[in-house]
Amino acid sequence: xxxxxxxxxxxxxxxxxxxxxxxxxxxxxxxxxxxxxxxxxxxxxxxxxxxxxxxxxxxxxxxxxxxxxxxxxxxxxxxxxxxxxxxxxxxxxxxxxxxxxxxxxxxxxxxxxxxxxxxxxxxxxxxxxxxxxxxxxxxxxxxxxxxxxxxxxxxxxxxxxxxxxxxxxxxxxxxxxxxxxxxxxxxxxxxxxxxxxxxxxxxxxxxxxxxx
Amino acid sequence: xxxxxxxxxxxxxxxxxxxxxxxxxxxxxxxxxxxxxxxxxxxxxxxxxxxxxxxxxxxxxxxxxxxxxxxxxxxxxxxxxxxxxxxxxxxxxxxxxxxxxxxxxxxxxxxxxxxxxxxxxxxxxxxxxxxxxxxxxxxxxxxxxxxxxxxxxxxxxxxxxxxxxxxxxxxxxxxxxxxxxxxxxxxxxxxxxxxxxxxxxxxxxxxxxxxxxxxxxxxxxxxxxxxxxxxxxxxxxxxxxxxxxxxxxxxxxxxxxxxxxxxxxxxxxxxxxxxxxxxxxxxxxxxxxxxxxxxxxxxxxxxxxxxxxxxxxxxxxxxxxxxxxxxxxxxxxxxxxxxxxxxxxxxxxxxxxxxxxxxxxxxxxxxxxxxxxxxxxxxxxxxxxxxxxxxxxxxxxxxxxxxxxxxxxxxxxxxxxxxxxxxxxxxxxxxxxxxxxxxxxxxxxxxxxxxxxxxxxxxxxxxxxxxxxxxxxxxxxxxxxxxxxxxxxxxxxxxxxxxxxxxxxxx
Numbered sequence: 001x002x003x004x005x006x007x008x009x010x011x012x013x014x015x016x017x018x019x020x021x022x023x024x025x026x027x028x029x030x031x032x033x034x035x036x037x038x039x040x041x042x043x044x045x046x047x048x049x050x051x052x053x054x055x056x057x058x059x060x061x062x063x064x065x066x067x068x069x070x071x072x073x074x075x076x077x078x079x080x081x082x083x084x085x086x087x088x089x090x091x092x093x094x095x096x097x098x099x100x101x102x103x104x105x106x107x108x109x110x111x112x113x114x115x116x117x118x119x120x121x122x123x124x125x126x127x128x129x130x131x132x133x134x135x136x137x138x139x140x141x142x143x144x145x146x147x148x149x150x151x152x153x154x155x156x157x158x159x160x161x162x163x164x165x166x167x168x169x170x171x172x173x174x175x176x177x178x179x180x181x182x183x184x185x186x187x188x189x190x191x192x193x194x195x196x197x198x199x200x201x202x203x204x205x206x207x208x209x210x211x212x
Numbered sequence: 213x214x215x216x217x218x219x220x221x222x223x224x225x226x227x228x229x230x231x232x233x234x235x236x237x238x239x240x241x242x243x244x245x246x247x248x249x250x251x252x253x254x255x256x257x258x259x260x261x262x263x264x265x266x267x268x269x270x271x272x273x274x275x276x277x278x279x280x281x282x283x284x285x286x287x288x289x290x291x292x293x294x295x296x297x298x299x300x301x302x303x304x305x306x307x308x309x310x311x312x313x314x315x316x317x318x319x320x321x322x323x324x325x326x327x328x329x330x331x332x333x334x335x336x337x338x339x340x341x342x343x344x345x346x347x348x349x350x351x352x353x354x355x356x357x358x359x360x361x362x363x364x365x366x367x368x369x370x371x372x373x374x375x376x377x378x379x380x381x382x383x384x385x386x387x388x389x390x391x392x393x394x395x396x397x398x399x400x401x402x403x404x405x406x407x408x409x410x411x412x413x414x415x416x417x418x419x420x421x422x423x424x425x426x427x428x429x430x431x432x433x434x435x436x437x438x439x440x441x442x443x444x445x446x447x448x449x450x451x452x453x454x455x456x457x458x459x460x461x462x463x464x465x466x467x468x469x470x471x472x473x474x475x476x477x478x479x480x481x482x483x484x485x486x487x488x489x490x491x492x493x494x495x496x497x498x499x500x501x502x503x504x505x506x507x508x509x510x511x512x513x514x515x516x517x518x519x520x521x522x523x524x525x526x527x528x529x530x531x532x533x534x535x536x537x538x539x540x541x542x543x544x545x546x547x548x549x550x551x552x553x554x555x556x557x558x559x560x561x562x563x564x565x566x567x568x569x570x571x572x573x574x575x576x577x578x579x580x581x582x583x584x585x586x587x588x589x590x591x592x593x594x595x596x597x598x599x600x601x602x603x604x605x606x607x608x609x610x611x612x613x614x615x616x617x618x619x620x621x622x623x624x625x626x627x628x629x630x631x632x633x634x635x636x637x638x639x640x641x642x643x644x645x646x647x648x649x650x651x652x653x654x655x656x657x658x659x660x661x662x663x664x665x666x667x668x669x670x671x672x673x674x675x676x677x678x679x680x681x682x683x684x685x686x687x688x689x690x691x692x693x694x695x696x697x698x699x700x701x702x703x704x705x706x707x708x709x710x711x712x713x714x715x716x717x718x719x
Contacts, residue, residue: 060641110632196657197658
C-alpha cells in the first residue's frame with residue numbers, strides 16, 4: 001500500500017515531522033493500527049537495521065529513524081492499547097553492580113528502542129536483585145546486562161541464578177555484553193545470549209523473543 | 213590550517229636552482245632529436261656534436277633505430293627564464309564528458325593510479341603475469357568507482373595486441389570504459405597521432421580539446437641529462453597540440469645521479485628545466501606539470517626502490533622546487549616495491565600518499581602499483597583508494613566548525629546524554645570523519661569473525677568484484693564510441709592486426 005510505503009520511507013529518512021502526519025492519514029483512511037505498525041513502522045525500521053548492518057547508513061541515521069518512529073508511535077499507541085496489541089517486547093537493561101560505565105549500554109538501549117522495544121533503563125551499578133525485581137514488576141521478558149570490567153563482569157552470573165531460584169528461567173531471558181564479555185562467558189554463567197555490539201544485541205534479542 | 217611538509221629552505225632551493233642552471237648552461241643536455249636540436253639552436257642554445265669531458269670531446273655515436281647523432285645542447289639561463297615565464301602556473305583537467313575533475317593549482321592533491329606496468333598481480337593465483345584486454349577493462353571499470361582516484365592512468369599494457377599499438381590501445385580502452393581523465397604516454401613517436409585523434413573524437417575539435425584537456429602525457433628524460441628521440445619529440449607534439457605534459461625525470465641517487473639527495477635534486481631540476489624549455493619553445497603557454505620519478509639506487513639489490521623514504525623525500529623536495537617556480541607539480545609516489553599485497557605494500561604506499569598530501573603534490577601517480585612500478589594490482593588499488601582518502605582528509609587539516617563558543621554543545625551533550633543525533637553532528641560528521649570502504653576493517657572481533665574473519669586481501673578482492681559489477685557504461689555518446697573503435701581498428705590494421713581483441717569476452 002502506497003501510504004504505508006510512504007511511512008516506511010519517511011522513517012528511513014528520519015523525518016520526524018512527516019512520519020506522524022502520514023500515520024494520521026493512514027489512521028484516518030481506516031487502515032488498522034496493527035497493519036500501520038507492522039507494514040509501515042516495523043518494516044521501515046527493519047530496512048533501516050539492514051542498511052546499518054551493511055554500512056549503507058550510520059548510527060545517527062538509525063537514531064533519527066528511531067526518533068521519527070516514536071513520533072509516529074505516539075499516534076498509534078492509544079489505538080494499539082485499545083485493540084489490546086502488545087509492543088514488540090519489554091526489556092530491562094543496565095550496567096551491572098560495581099560498574100559505572102554506561103556508554104555501550106546506552107547505545108544498546110537506543111538501538112533497542114529504535115527496533116520497537118520498550119526499554120526500561122536502570123542506569124549503572126545495578127544490583128542483580130534489582131534487575132530481576134524490575135523485570136518481574138514491569139512484566140519484561142528480557143534482562144540485558146553490560147560490564148566493561150573483568151571484575152564487575154563476575155557479578156552478572158547472579159542474575160541467571162536468581163531467575164533459576166525463583167523459577168523464572170525461560171520466562172525471563174538474559175542477554176549480556178560489554179568489552180570483556182564473550183559468548184563463552186554467557187554460556188558459562190547460564191545467560192541466554194550474548195551480543196557483541198549494539199546492532200547485534202538487537203538481532204539477538206529479537207531471536208530470544210522469536211521475532212527475528 | 214592546511215598541514216604542510218617542508219624539507220628545503222628557500223636558500224637551498226635557490227642554490228639547487230643556480231647549480232642546475234649552471235649545469236644546463238655549461239654541460240648542457242644530450243638530445244637525440246634533430247627537430248628539437250634545431251628548435252633550441254634557433255633560440256640561442258649552443259649546439260655541439262658529442263659531449264665534452266675533461267679528456268676532450270666524446271664522439272657522438274649512431275643511436276638505436278632513429279639513426280640520429282646525439283648532440284649536446286647548452287641552454288642559457290635566458291631561455292630558461294623565458295620558458296618559466298610562459299609556462300602556465302595552473303591548468304585544469306576535464307572528464308570525457310567535459311566536466312572539470314582536476315584543478316592543478318595551489319596545494320590541491322589529485323591521485324591517479326601508477327602508470328604503464330608490464331604486469332598485474334592475479335588475485336586467484338597470486339602470480340604476477342602479463343595482463344590482457346579483459347584485465348584492462350576490469351581496471352577501467354574499477355577506477356570509475358573509486359572516489360579518491362581522480363584520474364585513470366593507462367596503468368598496464370595488455371599483451372593481446374601488437375606492441376606497436378600497446379600505448380594507444382590502453383588510451384582507447386580507458387576512453388571507452390571510464391569517464392575520468394587519463395594520465396598516459398606514448399612508446400613511439402608514431403602513436404601520437406592516433407592518441408590525439410581519439411581525444412579529438414571525444415571533444416569534437418582541437419579548440420575544445422585545448423580548452424578542456426582530458427589527458428596528461430608523461431614524458432621522460434633519460435638520466436643523466438638526456439632526451440631520447442621519441443620522448444623529446446613527444447614533448448614537442450604535445451605542446452603543439454596543447455596537450456598537457458608531465459616531465460618524469462628519473463635520477464638514480466648513487467648510480468645515475470649523485471648519492472646525496474641535494475645532488476639528485478640538482479640533476480632532477482636540470483633535467484626538468486630542460487623539458488620545460490623544449491615544451492615552451494615548441495608552444496609558449498603549453499600546459500606542463502613539474503613532475504618526476506626519481507629514486508635512490510639500492511646498491512645491495514641493484515634496484516630502484518620507490519618505497520624508500522629517501523625516494524619519497526626527493527619527490528617531496530622537488531615538488532617544493534616546482535612550487536617555488538610557481539608551477540603545478542606531479543610525482544610517482546604512494547606506491548610500493550612489494551610483490552604481493554602485503555604489509556610492505558601498505559606501509560610504503562601509506563607513507564608515500566601521506567607525504568604527498570602533506571606536500572601538496574598536485575598530481576600523485578602511484579596507487580595500485582607494486583614491484584618497482586612494474587605491476588598493478590586491482591586489490592591494491594582498492595586499498596590505496598582508502599589510503600588516498602585518509603591522506604586527503606589529513607590535508608584538509610583541523611578547522612573550527614561551529615565549535616565556538618563550546619558551552620552550548622556541551623550543555624546539549626549533558627542534557628541529551630549523547631551527541632549522536634545532534635544537529636552539530638549531523639552537519640559535520642561526514643566531512644570531519646573520513647569513512648573508508650569495507651577493505652578497511654573497523655569491526656570489533658566478534659563482528660569481524662561473523663563476517664567471515666576475512667584478510668585484507670580477501671576483503672579487497674570482494675570489493676573489487678562488487679565495484680566492477682556496479683560499473684555503469686560511460687555516458688560518452690554511442691557515435692563517439694564507434695568513432696573510437698574505428699580509429700583504433702584502423703591503427704591496429706596499420707600494424708597488421710586485422711581485428712581488436714573481443715572486449716565482451718568474460719563480461
